[in-house]
């Protein structure tokens with residue numbers, strides 16, 4: 039099944055636009071798990087189990103696994119296996135490099151790890167994106183306007199073709215004729231999201247930055263939905279993962295994901 043098929047299935051089945059971000063920070067794991075031989079994986083298994091009927095996707099962030107060395111790589115593989123079949127998995131590694139290096143990134147994600155989609159930094163251009171398009175069942179989510187305050191330093195620069203993030207959105211539309219892609223837009227920029235959706239009418243948009251980063255849920259749903267009332271994935275990591283640091287962490291994570299699902303569904307005016 040392609041990323042797009044999995045995404046439409048889970049959005050419908052779980053009535054959800056919630057993407058659960060898997061950013062396991064060893065310092066934040068519940069105390070009672072810290073003595074285990076694989077505390078990160080034990081933690082993520084419970085998080086996944088508690089949110090499997092609420093999420094529309096999972097997004098493991100490679101930095102949090104890579105930082106733990108071999109144990110982290112094993113935890114990443116284990117977490118990917120623990121995610122139910124048919125649920126889309128987006129590997130967040132914001133890859134972006136020359137062609138033969140990009141080929142290795144794409145191979146790592148799609149063949150070694152077996153994920154369904156990846157995040158990619160498009161600033162190196164067409165030939166750096168191309169290797170991801172070799173995987174026609176995948177989806178390369180291209181950074182367009184990121185959630186962090188520093189995104190303005192580069193992505194809001196004026197060019198002779200318009201503001202840089204708008205140029206990137208136009209490029210993504212052009213590239214999507216060749217290979218499957220989407221955009222990453224910070225939930226902290228609801229007004230710019232409206233502009234981006236007007237350019238990229240049909241591309242899926244990954245929206246991180248709700249919760250700890252303060253993104254506005256109502257506005258991003260209203261401005262991000264496509265004409266079919268879909269096409270968005272709203273990521274939350276810390277607010278779900280670390281909703282409690284006690285033995286009830288999985289239950290608290292479930293509640294936090296459910297609260298987000300309900301807020302998002304109210305904003306789209308849909309059924310819960």
Ligand SMILES: O=C(O)c1cc(=O)[nH]c(=O)n1[C@@H]1O[C@H](COP(=O)(O)O)[C@@H](O)[C@H]1O
Nearest residue numbers: 099130157184185224246250251274275276
């Ligand atoms: O590509 C991303 O996922 C991403 C893009 C962006 O603009 N902002 C952003 O926060 N992210 C990622 O989304 C997650 C946000 O985490 P929380 O702020 O804890 O919900 C982290 O994994 C970030 O690396």
